[in-house]
Amino acid sequence: MARPSIVPIALTLDDRTGYTLWAPPWEEDGEEWQAFLGTTEGDAVGGRAMVHLFPTPAKLAAFCRTSTDHDLADHPVWPVVAGLGAPDLTPDEDHRYDFDGVYDIAAENPDRWAVEELAATVDMVSRLAECLDTTDEDDDEDQFEAVAEFAAKPEIGSLGLGVEAFVGRSGEDAWIGVGSVFDELWEDVVEELSDHLDWTGGGTATVEEYPSASEAAEQDAGRTLPEEDDEDEDDDAPAVPDRATDAAATGATAASVARGGGVRTIARGSRVTASPAAVAAAAEFWEAVGILPVEVVVPEGAGVTLRCYVEDVARFLGRDGEVFVFDTPADLARFCAGNERHDLSEIASWPEVADTDTLPLPAEQDRYDLTELSEVLAEVADGAAGLVPHRALVQPVEGVRDLAEYAGLSRVDELLAPTAPLGRAVARADRQPDTALTAPDAAQLRPAWDEIVTSVSGALVFRD
Known part of the structure; x- marks a missing residue:
């Protein structure tokens, strides 16, 4: 947990679920870094940064074993991740972010699960924008203007206070305010992010291969043993139990301090x-x-x-x-x-x-x-x-x-x-x-x- 880590996550948008990797903030040479599995098209400054998404954890695992041209290649624990199979690259329930489902959650009663899920989704959106922004610090243009406006709303900030912020009459009003901000700005937020999401898995997949959120959950629920993975898993891949043990010791899987919730598998x-x-x-x-x-x-x-x-x-x-x-x-x-x-x-x-x-x-x-x-x-x-x-x-x-x-x-x-x-x-x-x-x-x-x-x-x- 104290070491740099890489966490498998799933993003759902436009009824498509894609799998990728996120490296939560870590310190190296006195600087803090954070990254997603992706690349930048064009120059590092002013180019377009992309996050690679894959239709299954198995395709994600295959990409990790064969590709070194991406933003996580120099991460301290990448050698461990590159040897993991699909079971270890399947996100846990707390690392799934359904961008389509926020309206339904905001329409629910503000129990701790609804508040935590919205807060986690907002946090992940902010992290994506932070990592994908390639504008120069001196540039007046904001690549993620809608994300910045959305995150700055005090109603959205109240999600970080937990369910206690939505108790009583004033809490009910605050929860209604959260829903209003989502109604007003969420479509603009996801539109900005959509331009930076690669739904081809770095050229390894087609859009038609991506499952819906419900299909992805069913597939992952049934993926309990290495031999149950789909045919993209190589027969000569490293043995999962040994590599999984190494990953846990290195902090490479989701057993880490991740996106602010301190949540672990x-x-x-x-x-x-x-x-x-x-x-x-x-x-x-x-x-x-x-x-x-x-x-x-x-x-x-x-x-x-x-x-x-x-x-x-x-x-x-x-x-x-x-x-x-x-x-x-x-x-x-x-x-x-x-x-x-x-x-x-x-x-x-x-x-x-x-x-x-x-x-x-x-x-x-x-x-x-x-x-x-x-x-x-x-x-x-x-x-x-x-x-x-x-x-x-x-x-x-x-x-x-x-x-x-x-x-x-x-x-x-x-x-x-x-x-x-x-x-x-x-x-x-x-x-x-x-x-x-x-x-x-x-x-x-x-x-x-x-x-x-x-x-x-x-x-x-x-x-x-």
Whole structure:
């Protein structure tokens, strides 16, 4: 996570879905860089920069193995990416950006998923425009005038504040304002971007080959084993498991600090192997009953449990301040169908949970890898400064706050207090999420975080 990374993404526009790669910001020779898989037609200044899109992850993988004439060829981890197969270049659910679907999302109620999806889409549009703008700094002409006007709207800026910005009467008005800005400017935004999207895969595909958003999701849901890839995958490609392990160690896949959400694929230690489509389908049930599956990764291992909120106070599947965690969603489901008493038994919707056949599959925002942050802080303290933004603290801290609240871990509260170093860093993550962690920051935060992980680990009871 602390190293430069390359993330597979999918873009849907005009009912076509294309796959490409994005390199989130990384630091090299004292400068920050960011790029997409593409090339520039003409001069570097004043030419037209293009992003190559491919109709399948397999075609994207084939291009990566054979082409070196593109903007990611000099990226530090490109040699690893060039050896990956289609499964590792298939975007997770959080790296799919449906430019066609924004109107439908804006028409929904502003729950956290709608707000986060719109915010992520806006962020990706801004990143594309930033990387594709080839005008000189002294040039008065703005290549992406509509994008700049759109991103500058305060209504759009409010998406970055999260769902809390859309609560109550004033929040309803703010959400209506977001929809109005999309109605007014979105078509101009995508028109500007369309001129820079190459729907031929660098000359390897035709427009007719590109699937719709629904077709792309179905294809990726079924792509679970290397032998299931389409015929474009070479038989002599490097073995996926070994290369995938290398990629995860190098930060080349989506297990990285990506587009501002700190979102990651379910990574090492996880027992959850479901496809993004299966997780999304299961989420409909769990959101409806108000009890969500959660995965926690600690040094002792990874486990899944359940969490809900009662009057805004976190409550977990457990008893007497101990959180029951299970190796797999299936193990958790079997426990839920039993008769053992616990602190969720009295929740009104628990009978539905006990009776359901829907597996408890945790979504990305409900997965808390506490060990990964420990490793990141160690790497930054050892000299990898400048590569990890403060936002990397947000999701793990969210998880430990809930666990500490349920388990009554007062020491965790002390270490996260606003006046404590870790508490100040978390507050900065809220105010300035993109500010990079420095080596002195990490060296100071690491002992406190390790103490928190130890404390939280002691509240977890791994059940058979």
